[in-house]
């Protein structure tokens with residue numbers, strides 16, 4: 001694996017140089033938030049940030065996406081497939097939890113049998129440059145409880161770690177190695193490896209929330225009908241904030257919009273927290289109250305995803321905990337579930 005050392009203050013300039021050649025998505029301050037966005041000419045990326053308000057999943061799975069267009073003609077309806085996203089991009093500065101979320105989304109959108117070309121095209125054409133958390137940014141972080149790590153390279157093509165005076169840059173995949181030319185020629189030495197190991201150990205130790213999840217699927221499956229679920233949802237406003245900010249939530253709805261003879265088919269993010277999410281045309285709703293919806297959210301992430309793909313569908317970013325307006329905390333729910341028989 002190729003490894004380089006760069007001055008910390010050089011990273012913003014490197015991002016801008018890459019942006020001269022391909023589209024760069026980077027964290028940028030927008031009013032009081034830090035958001036990932038396309039880096040415009042003259043715009044300053046922010047790599048000293050904690051984490052972005054939104055997860056960067058929208059670059060591969062947009063909030064609203066046209067799938068196809070159609071026109072009514074005298075001979076019938078003509079369909080035009082929407083041109084797939086066709087530009088190379090670099091996602092710079094994603095935190096390891098968010099980079100790992102792409103591995104989890106790949107399991108769903110890029111299966112052997114079912115392939116989602118809209119997602120796959122964007123994913124294949126984007127290089128992920130991850131910025132390790134030398135210090136876990138928030139007290140809500142719990143990545144190590146769900147299989148991640150603050151200095152994890154899963155989902156990253158390039159991993160950048162703050163090892164004190166400089167950044168250690170590791171080119172994890174061949175896709176990442178294509179960016180080598182932007183990062184100078186100061187090769188990393190054995191001392192920088194040792195510093196990275198010390199940073200990784202300190203970051204892991206600094207995480208304050210650690211929950212056991214080793215048998216969470218079995219516990220949840222056994223307790224599907226338990227009174228455990230009777231109280232969790234009571235404060236929930238069904239606002240959907242938790243699902244829209246979550247890097248791994250991926251539910252969507254498909255709808256058609258027509259104006260005169262022209263129409264388009266869109267897929268839009270949806271949320272299992274919304275009452276209409278499972279409402280059927282007959283009026284029947286198999287998840288009639290917020291209790292069933294909250295149970296679904298937990299079961300999907302901690303039981304069904306492990307069953308289907310062998311991995312928990314939560315990366316421990318803590319966004320849902322931070323932003324829930326009524327302080328519902330998925331970490332506490334899982335910790336309490338682990339106390340069940």
Ligand code: SF4
Pocket residue numbers: 242245246247248249313314315316317318319320321330
């Ligand atoms: S469930 Fe919450 S903590 Fe887990 S990945 Fe989604 S937003 Fe982050």
Ligand code: SF4
Pocket residue numbers: 235236237238239240241242243273323324325326327328
């Ligand atoms: S953010 Fe909180 S209130 Fe809103 S849907 Fe999620 S759990 Fe319910």
